[in-house]
Amino acid sequence: MKLNTLDQRPIYLQLQEGLENAILAGTYAEETQIPSTTELSRAFQINPATAGKGVNALVDEGFCYKKRGIGIFVKEGAREMLKKKRQAVFKETYLIPLIKEAKHLDISSEDLIRWIEEADDADN
Numbered sequence: 001m002k003l004n005t006l007d008q009r010p011i012y013l014q015l016q017e018g019l020e021n022a023i024l025a026g027t028y029a030e031e032t033q034i035p036s037t038t039e040l041s042r043a044f045q046i047n048p049a050t051a052g053k054g055v056n057a058l059v060d061e062g063f064c065y066k067k068r069g070i071g072i073f074v075k076e077g078a079r080e081m082l083k084k085k086r087q088a089v090f091k092e093t094y095l096i097p098l099i100k101e102a103k104h105l106d107i108s109s110e111d112l113i114r115w116i117e118e119a120d121d122a123d124n
Contacts, residue, residue, distance in 0.1 A: 003044050011046055015054030023063065023074055024082050033071045034064065061085075 001018035003011055019034060028034050035043070040051040055072055058064040063078040075081075102112055 003046070011044075012050050012053035012057065015040065015044070015046075015051060016057045019054065019058060020063070020082050020086075023078055024086075026079075028074050030074050030076045030078055033073050034058075036071055 001015075001022060003014045003018070005011075007014060019028070022028050022034075034055070037048050037051040037055055040046070040055070041048040044051070055064070059066060059072065063075055063082060064072050065075050066072055098112070102109075
């Protein structure tokens with residue numbers, strides 16, 4: 001996971017996304033502990049409060065939970081919840097604008113599907 005100081009998004013959001021990606025990838029399995037805010041702040045040379053804000057966002061969204069005095073753990077079912085969250089964002093960010101533009105250009109749903117399949121075949 002890397003944080004990009006040139007990215008317009010706040011560091012805590014980049015950290016949150018990086019941890020989400022790690023959960024999705026299985027780096028942090030469900031019911032396992034994620035790094036502490038101290039560990040994260042040292043590893044990325046960021047303010048501990050910034051690291052805490054990123055980690056607490058995962059807790060607030062229900063992907064992780066706190067064990068008092070022990071640390072932060074990935075909640076059971078977090079991977080599936082994260083997939084659903086990301087799918088909804090993907091739909092709103094990419095799919096809906098794509099469909100709107102396709103309609104403006106008189107591109108049929110069938111053509112879009114065919115193009116997606118062709119692009120997928122070319123990628124493999």
